[in-house]
Amino acid sequence: xxxxxxxxxxxxxxxxxxxxxxxxxxxxxxxxxxxxxxxxxxxxxxxxxxxxxxxxxxxxxxxxxxxxxxxxxxxxxxxxxxxxxxxxxxxxxxxxxxxxxxxxxxxxxxxxxxxxxxxxxxxxxxxxxxxxxxxxxxxxxxxxxxxxxxxxxxxxxxxxxxxxxxxxxxxxxxxxxxxxxxxxxxxxxxxxxxxxxxxxxxxxxxxxxxxxxxxxxxxxxxxxxxxxxxxxxxxxxxxxxxxxxxxxxxxxxxxxxxxxxxxxxxxxxxxxxxxxxxxxxxxxxxxxxxxxxxxx
Amino acid sequence: xxxxxxxxxxxxxxxxxxxxxxxxxxxxxxxxxxxxxxxxxxxxxxxxxxxxxxxxxxxxxxxxxxxxxxxxxxxxxxxxxxxxxxxxxxxxxxxxxxxxxxxxxxxxxxxxxxxxxxxxxxxxxxxxxxxxxxxxxxxxxxxxxxxxxxxxxxxxxxxxxxxxxxxxxxxxxxxxxxxxxxxxxxxxxxxxxxxxxxxxxxxxxxxxxxxxxxxxxxxxxxxxxxxxxxxxxxxxxxxxxxxxxxxxxxxxxxxxxxxxxxxxxxxxxxxxxxxxxxxxxxxxxxxxxxxxxxxxxxxxxxxxxxxxxxxxx
Numbered sequence: 281x282x283x284x285x286x287x288x289x290x291x292x293x294x295x296x297x298x299x300x301x302x303x304x305x306x307x308x309x310x311x312x313x314x315x316x317x318x319x320x321x322x323x324x325x326x327x328x329x330x331x332x333x334x335x336x337x338x339x340x341x342x343x344x345x346x347x348x349x350x351x352x353x354x355x356x357x358x359x360x361x362x363x364x365x366x367x368x369x370x371x372x373x374x375x376x377x378x379x380x381x382x383x384x385x386x387x388x389x390x391x392x393x394x395x396x397x398x399x400x401x402x403x404x405x406x407x408x409x410x411x412x413x414x415x416x417x418x419x420x421x422x423x424x425x426x427x428x429x430x431x432x433x434x435x436x437x438x439x440x441x442x443x444x445x446x447x448x449x450x451x452x453x454x455x456x457x458x459x460x461x462x463x464x465x466x467x468x469x470x471x472x473x474x475x476x477x478x479x480x481x482x483x484x485x486x487x488x489x490x491x492x493x494x495x496x497x498x499x500x501x502x503x504x505x506x507x508x509x510x511x512x513x514x515x516x517x518x519x520x521x522x523x524x525x526x527x528x529x530x531x532x533x534x535x536x537x538x539x540x541x542x543x544x545x546x547x548x549x550x551x552x553x554x555x556x557x558x559x560x561x562x563x564x565x566x567x568x569x570x571x572x573x574x575x576x
Numbered sequence: 577x578x579x580x581x582x583x584x585x586x587x588x589x590x591x592x593x594x595x596x597x598x599x600x601x602x603x604x605x606x607x608x609x610x611x612x613x614x615x616x617x618x619x620x621x622x623x624x625x626x627x628x629x630x631x632x633x634x635x636x637x638x639x640x641x642x643x644x645x646x647x648x649x650x651x652x653x654x655x656x657x658x659x660x661x662x663x664x665x666x667x668x669x670x671x672x673x674x675x676x677x678x679x680x681x682x683x684x685x686x687x688x689x690x691x692x693x694x695x696x697x698x699x700x701x702x703x704x705x706x707x708x709x710x711x712x713x714x715x716x717x718x719x720x721x722x723x724x725x726x727x728x729x730x731x732x733x734x735x736x737x738x739x740x741x742x743x744x745x746x747x748x749x750x751x752x753x754x755x756x757x758x759x760x761x762x763x764x765x766x767x768x769x770x771x772x773x774x775x776x777x778x779x780x781x782x783x784x785x786x787x788x789x790x791x792x793x794x795x796x797x798x799x800x801x802x803x804x805x806x807x808x809x810x811x812x813x814x815x816x817x818x819x820x821x822x823x824x825x826x827x828x829x830x831x832x833x834x835x836x837x838x839x840x841x842x843x844x845x846x847x848x849x850x851x852x853x854x855x856x857x858x859x860x861x862x863x864x865x866x867x868x869x870x871x872x873x874x875x876x877x878x879x880x881x882x883x884x885x886x887x888x889x
Contacts, residue, residue, distance in 0.1 A: 417594030550722030
């Protein structure tokens with residue numbers, strides 16, 4: 281090995297050390313093909329959702345009796361549904377409900393789960409035991425069954441479905457945060473912050489929380505994928521987005537009744553759910569590898 | 577071992593208590609007066625007052641809980657508003673249907689997930705590995721209700737090989753039963769196969785790098801013996817217990833799968849109850865599911881200790 285190669289390697293190592301953790305994680309993430317494809321697909325769906333009215337020429341809720349269950353054609357690329365509505369328009373507008381439900385549900389789960397996990401992990405004792413037992417109780421109820429039960433009692437609507445999914449996903453974040461806090465709180469820098477007389481809340485928020493963010497970010501990304509499937513499932517059952525507003529789950533429910541005469545009605549919304557969920561899973565897996573300290 | 581059991585059982589009691597509180601609280605999420613909701617179309621004040629007295633809704637909430645939990649502990653989960661049948665009886669009727677489906681799904685998941693995970697680990701970095709990983713990604717990303725609809729379209733409508741819906745008990749006609757259950761069981765087992773594949777792959781990779789596997793190879797044993805006799809036996813122990821814990825995923829999946837394939841099981845029971853506003857049934861189903869899950873968790877823990885001598889103390 282020449283001196284020049286050694287110098288280049290050494291300077292690269294120094295550059296990597298000086299790089300901010302977020303920048304380093306990003307650089308590692310975009311080196312993974314799967315994660316990049318996932319990010320690109322998510323970006324496309326976000327753009328479709330935001331600019332839906334500019335992208336599709338048809339109103340997603342406008343019915344037409346002359347266009348009932350027409351096969352895909354040059355005018356209607358994805359065909360039309362049982363009320364003559366354009367399936368492409370409904371898939372594109374349906375992205376709004378799915379992406380919103382994914383992000384807001386996980387936001388709710390994070391907003392409740394992280395503070396509770398922080399308190400349980402940091403304080404320990406009775407509070408920890410109480411929060412942990414409630415978490416165990418919630419985890420004992422299968423995610424979708426709990427979400428269905430909550431949505432049923434809250435009443436069918438997209439907002440209530442998001443709350444139901446968010447609450448059902450909360451125990452995962454409580455348990456993850458608690459576990460992470462318990463391993464971080466014994467680190468020297470937390471001990472040092474404590475020795476300097478910092479109040480508990482400051483240690484938790486300033487010294488512990490930033491260090492557990494990577495694990496939360498990975499879980500949040502994977503949970504968005506699960507939440508999108510859950511929203512589609514609740515809408516499929518009639519407990520989420522209410523007709524005539526488009527949602528991929530309710531489109532699949534309608535499609536099931538016309539499988540013999542109009543199979544295209546089932547293909548596109550299902551494919552859309554699959555692509556978005558797959559993309560979030562790819563990004564989640566990529567983030568897990570990129571943020572793994574052992575990979576450094 | 578006894579100490580562990582005692583500790584584990586002691587942990588279950590508070591968990592079950594909180595599960596019961598959680599499920600009891602669901603009723604109080606209902607907007608407005610639960611008695612009015614239970615009365616449905618009925619607006620007669622005498623009937624509403626009777627419902628209020630019957631369900632102790634005129635008592636403070638903690639007292640209502642005590643009445644409810646007393647009933648649950650003595651096997652009284654309430655009565656279905658729609659069928660006018662005890663909830664426990666309804667659950668006992670529907671549960672075997674779902675258990676048959678879940679059993680078939682677990683078998684399918686093991687048959688696909690474990691060999692795929694082993695091949696993927698043994699042939700790491702090859703096309704087999706990429707193929708198995710793609711299968712896992714596909715499995716965890718495909719909504720099972722969409723997969724169900726697509727399978728019905730392909731195998732029932734286009735090819736006409738399998739019935740699109742319905743259920744035949746195994747004891748009545750096993751051929752017809754398997755024909756009716758194979759598609760829903762595959763739909764249910766698919767996601768679990770993907771999860772099992774990922775766990776098997778990582779467990780096998782860890783074991784294949786361990787010293788005793790290296791020693792087995794150094795002794796000149798064939799690769800087949802090393803993998804089947806030495807590596808697999810140790811790698812699969814935690815995987816088998818993981819399979820038991822996937823019951824939650826199975827029961828969640830059964831809700832939609834049974835809906836799509838019109839199977840009169842546990843999952844369909846909760847969906848029908850939701851739409852009939854039959855809240856006692858919803859509570860009963862969630863409580864039963866949680867109790868089964870907690871019990872399986874305990875059995876998995878015990879099994880894990882039994883098969884792992886290092887954990888016995």
